Amino acid sequence: MIGRPITRAKAVLLSVLSVLLLLAGYTWMSHRQHQVNPNDTTIPSWSQLAEGVKKFTQPDRKGERWVVEDSLATGERLAMGLALGIVFGFLIGMLMGCIAPVEAFLQPPISLLAKVPQTAALAVYFVFFGTGMEMYVAMISFGIIPALAVTVYLAVKEIPAEMLDKAYTLGASAFEVATEVVFKQVLPKFIDAVRLSIGPAIVFLIAAEMVVGDVGFGYRIRLQFKLSNMNVVYPYLALLAGFGFLLDYGFRMLQFKLCPWYQSHTK
Amino acid sequence: MTLADPDNFGLQCQGVSHWFGENKVLFDLNLEVQAGQFVGLVGPSGCGKSTLLRAILGTHPPLKGRILTMQNGRLANADRPGRDRGIVYQKYSLYPFLTALDNVALGLKLDQTTTAFRWLNWTGWAKKRREFRDRAGAFLEKVGLGQAMHLYPSQMSGGMQQRVAIAQALIMEPEIILLDEPFGALDEATREELQEMLLRLYEENAEVKAAGGKPPYTLIIVTHELNEAIRVGDRLVGLSQYWDWKADGHERSPGATVVYDKAVPVFRPDERPEYALFDDIRREIRKYVYNPEVLQQRDKHINVGPTR
Ligand SMILES: Nc1ncnc2c1ncn2[C@@H]1O[C@H](COP(=O)(O)OP(=O)(O)O)[C@@H](O)[C@H]1O
Ligand SMILES: [Mg+2]
Numbered sequence: 268m269i270g271r272p273i274t275r276a277k278a279v280l281l282s283v284l285s286v287l288l289l290l291a292g293y294t295w296m297s298h299r300q301h302q303v304n305p306n307d308t309t310i311p312s313w314s315q316l317a318e319g320v321k322k323f324t325q326p327d328r329k330g331e332r333w334v335v336e337d338s339l340a341t342g343e344r345l346a347m348g349l350a351l352g353i354v355f356g357f358l359i360g361m362l363m364g365c366i367a368p369v370e371a372f373l374q375p376p377i378s379l380l381a382k383v384p385q386t387a388a389l390a391v392y393f394v395f396f397g398t399g400m401e402m403y404v405a406m407i408s409f410g411i412i413p414a415l416a417v418t419v420y421l422a423v424k425e426i427p428a429e430m431l432d433k434a435y436t437l438g439a440s441a442f443e444v445a446t447e448v449v450f451k452q453v454l455p456k457f458i459d460a461v462r463l464s465i466g467p468a469i470v471f472l473i474a475a476e477m478v479v480g481d482v483g484f485g486y487r488i489r490l491q492f493k494l495s496n497m498n499v500v501y502p503y504l505a506l507l508a509g510f511g512f513l514l515d516y517g518f519r520m521l522q523f524k525l526c527p528w529y530q531s532h533t534k
Numbered sequence: 535m536t537l538a539d540p541d542n543f544g545l546q547c548q549g550v551s552h553w554f555g556e557n558k559v560l561f562d563l564n565l566e567v568q569a570g571q572f573v574g575l576v577g578p579s580g581c582g583k584s585t586l587l588r589a590i591l592g593t594h595p596p597l598k599g600r601i602l603t604m605q606n607g608r609l610a611n612a613d614r615p616g617r618d619r620g621i622v623y624q625k626y627s628l629y630p631f632l633t634a635l636d637n638v639a640l641g642l643k644l645d646q647t648t649t650a651f652r653w654l655n656w657t658g659w660a661k662k663r664r665e666f667r668d669r670a671g672a673f674l675e676k677v678g679l680g681q682a683m684h685l686y687p688s689q690m691s692g693g694m695q696q697r698v699a700i701a702q703a704l705i706m707e708p709e710i711i712l713l714d715e716p717f718g719a720l721d722e723a724t725r726e727e728l729q730e731m732l733l734r735l736y737e738e739n740a741e742v743k744a745a746g747g748k749p750p751y752t753l754i755i756v757t758h759e760l761n762e763a764i765r766v767g768d769r770l771v772g773l774s775q776y777w778d779w780k781a782d783g784h785e786r787s788p789g790a791t792v793v794y795d796k797a798v799p800v801f802r803p804d805e806r807p808e809y810a811l812f813d814d815i816r817r818e819i820r821k822y823v824y825n826p827e828v829l830q831q832r833d834k835h836i837n838v839g840p841t842r
Binding site for chain 2: 427429430432433434435436437438439440442443446447448451452454526527528529
């Protein structure tokens with residue numbers, strides 16, 4: 268039956284099973300590959316993988332641990348880009364939703380910008396912002412602002428007029444309607460949109476790091492791939508996935524904390 | 535007693551007209567409501583009942599004419615919304631992100647504190663908030679919602695939601711409270727319970743009046759259930775575009791106006807009216823307010839002026 272729930276125990280069992288199958292499948296593929304070519308590095312065996320992990324967790328000749336310096340660099344770029352994009356995406360969406368002239372003024376450029384593929388526009392960012400921190404931050408924030416702003420703008424427009432009128436009859440000023448009604452009504456949808464924008468933000472960042480980076484996940488993956496060190500590339504991909512998952516989980520918790528009404532509302 | 539007496543003043547609409555482009559909605563509407571009256575407002579769907587309520591509320595003032603209400607103890611033009619006029623809608627009266635308690639306390643918060651105070655004076659605001667919540671809680675207890683205080687609207691039944699919405703409007707002690715098809719989405723039994731809640735307010739009015747005070751509740755309820763209008767109201771007003779505007783020299787319909795205005799019997803909250811007795815009232819309303827074929831002079835069925 269479609270949508271019929273299963274018990275918690277069954278759900279856990281099935282999840283564990285899928286992970287085990289994945290691991291077993293990998294082991295088998297790697298084993299077969301090494302029977303053909305014992306020196307293969309495209310599908311490294313578990314011991315080769317352990318070597319790779321050791322390579323990026325131990326200090327290299329310059330005394331740097333790759334995973335630490337890469338995480339710090341990529342994390343900082345992502346955090347700054349996301350933070351700026353979140354603040355401006357939200358503000359622009361609120362202003363567009365609440366103030367008609369701003370809406371008329373910003374709607375064309377925002378909807379157009381939302382359609383430009385950020386990875387294709389990389390060159391533009393290199394030209395305008397160089398290859399330093401500013402470039403990463405600009406690229407990530409410009410990349411997510413249109414989508415975030417449009418989400419907030421549409422969510423504001425969706426608020427029934429009655430809710431706004433009601434607030435005025437309770438003695439609210441226009442500013443209070445914005446902060447006490449519109450903001451609170453829009454917040455959970457905005458957090459959902461931020462969660463969805465994390466994926467694209469990481470894509471933009473890694474792409475840029477692959478092209479011009481001298482440290483960071485994108486840089487390391489490209490370099491190690493060129494050296495055929497897939498035993499570093501695969502763990503790095505897993506780390507990236509875990510990174511994205513944690514970030515997403517954090518925002519979900521934040522939504523749960525800030526908007527307890529939203530869960531019971533959507534149920 | 536006349537409307538000129540501030541202790542008796544509820545509402546005055548003078549020559550109110552409103553239109554949306556070519557769509558003429560309200561025409562030269564005059565309506566006076568005394569403090570303490572409960573007006574049942576009926577009319578064909580789309581005749582402009584909600585438009586009239588929005589005009590009284592002040593969120594959408596009429597394009598022509600004047601609406602006067604009591605504001606801060608003085609007669610004033612109702613051209614902007616304020617705490618002296620409350621509204622309950624069929625939907626969207628409550629904020630989904632606030633619990634019942636905070637929905638009711640919201641008006642106190644918005645009316646009695648400023649954003650600057652709440653953001654800068656944290657301890658002062660915490661104290662005020664406790665006070666507002668206490669008041670809202672006591673109010674909810676009074677309307678039988680003590681159990682539901684900490685529920686969000688989505689966790690409440692439709693009847694509970696409307697009860698909270700009424701409490702949310704009443705706690706502001708408005709001069710007049712407007713209800714736009716408030717019970718339209720509820721089942722019959724719940725409807726009757728909520729009608730009783732309103733009738734208890736009417737009873738309170740009578741007690742205060744008997745003691746020589748100004749009745750605290752004045753109310754206009756829009757409904758498409760004639761029985762509801764008769765039961766809750768002490769006065770029945772019919773708004774309609776079906777009147778003899780040709781005789782008044784108009785080429786095409788200038789819009790809806792008051793075509794029916796009569797006193798109707800008053801009921802105690804626990805009294806189940808014998809609706810069969812009101813067949814003649816209902817027949818009149820259907821004929822003069824709802825029937826597009828029957829066009830009579832617009833003042834022919836207006837038997838109550840508040841200043842009678
Ligand atoms: N914001 C608006 N813009 C244009 N027309 C409107 C608007 N609001 C109401 N109307 C029109 O005004 C008329 C009266 O509407 P309304 O007051 O909602 O009627 P009622 O509440 O009596 O059913 C309808 O013809 C409706 O289409
Ligand atoms: Mg209506």
